[in-house]
Amino acid sequence: MMSRRALQLTAAVGLLAVLGTPAGAGTRDIARDTLPANDGWAAYGSGTTGGAAADDAHVYTVTDRAGLVRALDGGSDTPKIIKIAGTVDANTDDDGDRLDCADYATGGYSLKKYLAAYDPRTWGSAKPSGPQEEARQASAARQAERVVLPVGSNTTIVGLGSKAVLKGAGLEVNNADNVIIRNLELRDAYDCFPVWQPNSGGLGDWKTAYDTLWLRGATHVWIDHVTASDKGHPDEEEPTYFGRNYLRHDGLLDITNGSDLITVSWSRFADHDKAMLIGNSDSATGDRGKLRVTLHHNEFESVVQRAPRVRFGQVHLYNNRYVVPEDAHDHRYSIGVSTESGIRAENNAFHVPGHIEAADLVKSWNGTALHTSGNVFNGYPVDLLTIHNAYNSGSERDLTADVGWVPTLHTKIDSAATADREVARGAGAGRIP
Template sequence: MTPRPRAARRAAAALALLLGSLALQPGAEAATPAPAAQPPAADRDLGREVLAADDGWAAEGTGTTGGSAADDAHVFTVRTRAQLVAALDGGSSVPKIIRVAGTIDANTDDRGRRLDCDDYATDGYALDAYLAAYDPRTWGGAKPAGPQEDARKASAARQAERVELLVGSHTTLVGVGRNGVLKGASLQVKDADNVIVRNLELRDAYDCFPAWQPNTGGLGDWKTAYDTLWLRGATHVWVDHVTASDKGHPDDREPTYFGRNFLRHDGLLDITNGADLVTVSWSRFADHDKAMLIGNGDGVTTDRGKLRVTLHHNEFHSVVQRAPRVRFGQVHLYNNRYVIPGEGDYRYSLGVSTESRIVAENNSFESPGHVEVADLLKSWNGSALTQRGTVFNGFPVDLVSIYNAYNSGSETDLATDTGWTPTLHGPVDSAERAAADVARGAGAGRAG
């Protein structure tokens, strides 16, 4: 098919937008507005609370109770990295409640002394030497190898020993009050079951030693190591009232090397390696490039039937992409608020990739003038997206029809039926009502 001129595509998209504004999407009026959240009782114990019986995919089967059954000997209040590491117990499956009080910096030694990148560097690693060794103009397009790459790997391993923290089964990790902060850490829920992470600010999982990865046919890119929160092969996980960001070291302030931004952060929340039965609620993902990846790669067919995730009442604020990007997953995305960055780069919000089955209901997008409705969605080998009740700058729109109209002739059209209907969820509010509630209530320090 011959691609239509851009002006024609814009006209088709504008017509679809106009039609969407004349009538609400199917099902929009059927949702019953949820009552406004009531202030929690003063004596509420977040550490003992469990996921409600119908609250998303993490409620499936045995549900998600975290460490709520922990005995008194396994309830900890931690204020330092050393205390946190001891409480996590190497990712043990003993039921435990860990309360984070104040700010804990993962980049500290066992005595609490702050560590910086120079403290981790070993075997002669130096950024200037690394850049000189692997400059594509002299090194070419081969993968870096040799003394500086070996030194980078050794230095990175030293930092990983400090910042990668394993969370085991039957664990609740919860911030105390409004000030529970975990800085510089990569929390990893690996092959664990029944985990709750709540009321925590997760900040600045900063990689001191990014790796240069040449890309055949392109410039290449910088690869970073640490997701702020990584659910890897994990099941029955509830993430609630979490704030995740690059606060302290935003990537857009990093320099450019080899023509590419010197990224220091990976994902804010990645759900991969067959992770399953996850609910992410009332959380805030902010000021970041790649926010959330669900699924590893197009060829990881073992993810089929897994990666069942519910995302509701979350805010994605000034996120460049992956909010989320989904491969294989069966994802229910409802009542979320998107605030598109007004300056700098923006690529897309919803990524529809191989065999993904996303049902997106009553989500709100607030966008600057240069971002169009069709820009919110991007497809890589995706085939369908079920959506209804979407609101863009106050107007109801049909994401799929506008995306198809705008991209007709250059990309395969998306179908509108992913073949399933979510049943595990609370009331689905209108997009406008949910956006207001999320603006007031999402993020750390707002759970109790």
């Protein structure tokens, strides 16, 4: 009989034979692509080239977690190109066998015991402590060791073909520069061990650990034709404990801790609560002058909030498509205007059901300014700024249109109607022309 590793290698060879050239790419090797000139904030200065300078010894094709970990090399800065073929599952052991939450649990942890220990009716509002919280932390650390994957500087990660998937992982670009992530589906960064926070939001809430992609202190990053979602374990199907939904997912893409010069293009963010956070704290004044981000030609579908929510950053939000489904009952807002943010929202298209008003698309917390122009609401022109001020002046301060800057780095800005059609056809993994 063939060994497990031999079977995996045989399967990989067959898979690569089927995949061949990436879909729609002709004879071009998209793994060597660099960010075009002027394509958003990531084109500023030296631009973004990722691993384009990698020599042949640092070009990898990976089909499992073990291969991906070896290629990432602990987040080293060596120029490298990593091509993902098929589905790579982060919740697997070194032999490729699937791991579930029970495999990570240690120290006597069980959800039943945890719920009994920290029930607010008996525990009160103090932060969880003691044996079950210690066991939860130890169990969470075991999962994090498997699923948190560091991405270093000068790296390109690209999916091969139209069905490349990284499942269950939390990709972290931490204090790294010059990174490209393209043509890849990022799916279900599932936290087995959420923590109960009694004082969160007044009623308490469950806090999860992993973003599918987290940029922390990262610079010159291009994210393109990526699809990110909770596919596999939607939070809405999770039970309710202590009167709150037992969340298993954090953000789809968070850009925090002084990250800067980021372009996110032609990507799809779907079926999620808190999609994208730019700036993680009102008190992080070191973020001033950073968090410069361009978001263009992306689709936000079935997203409850944070598409995006912004603190401090100069964010250019143009030619994006927003889709709120007819049965949406929990939509909160799309564009979040927070402390010292400077958002320019231009020529975006919003599709929403009849029970959602245009005023529901913008929410502000300590924000002072929002520039909007050329946006459409269910096919009709809409002035998001005027509507926000008219409907929310009783509870939120009026926003001015002067955000203090004018974008100079961007691709052609189409009408909202044109962009709407193009994004519907072309955003997401497997759709690079």
